[in-house]
Amino acid sequence: MKVAVSRKEHFNAAHRLNNPDWSDEKNDQVFGKCNNPNYHGHNYELIVTLIGEPDSNTGYVFDMKVLSDLIKEHILKQFDHKNLNLDVAHFKTVNPTAENIAIVIWKILRQQIDTKYDLKIKLYETERNFVEYPAH
Numbered sequence: 001m002k003v004a005v006s007r008k009e010h011f012n013a014a015h016r017l018n019n020p021d022w023s024d025e026k027n028d029q030v031f032g033k034c035n036n037p038n039y040h041g042h043n044y045e046l047i048v049t050l051i052g053e054p055d056s057n058t059g060y061v062f063d064m065k066v067l068s069d070l071i072k073e074h075i076l077k078q079f080d081h082k083n084l085n086l087d088v089a090h091f092k093t094v095n096p097t098a099e100n101i102a103i104v105i106w107k108i109l110r111q112q113i114d115t116k117y118d119l120k121i122k123l124y125e126t127e128r129n130f131v132e133y134p135a136h
Helices: 024-035 064-079 098-110
Strands: 003-015 040-052 118-124 130-133
Touching: 003 064, 040 064, 040 098, 064 098, 098 118, 098 130
Parallel strands: none
Antiparallel strands: 003 040, 040 118, 118 130
């Protein structure tokens, strides 16, 4: 009897999509405005979902206060109001696309949360554009 519980958080961050192995022209062609050398920002919405069985004593799948604290400590402190390319070590060599940001968030939280829970990340880069990891 598995149940999914989710916590929604918000962070603001700047980034630039750029492949350093490509010419300026190719980067501009592929990434367009997102390749702005002066960066650009987003108001990200993050939804972290844990799937598991409710505890017989508490009825909780996972304590949402604990989940909130984990997200704040391990994600928001690193990402909120940062330039992802310059300020976040995970993106020194990884292009900070929404896809890659979601994967990085998953990897960080996976280290903090017991593997008996399935972990899913949904990241909204804009109101209409979002990614999910893992994608099943």
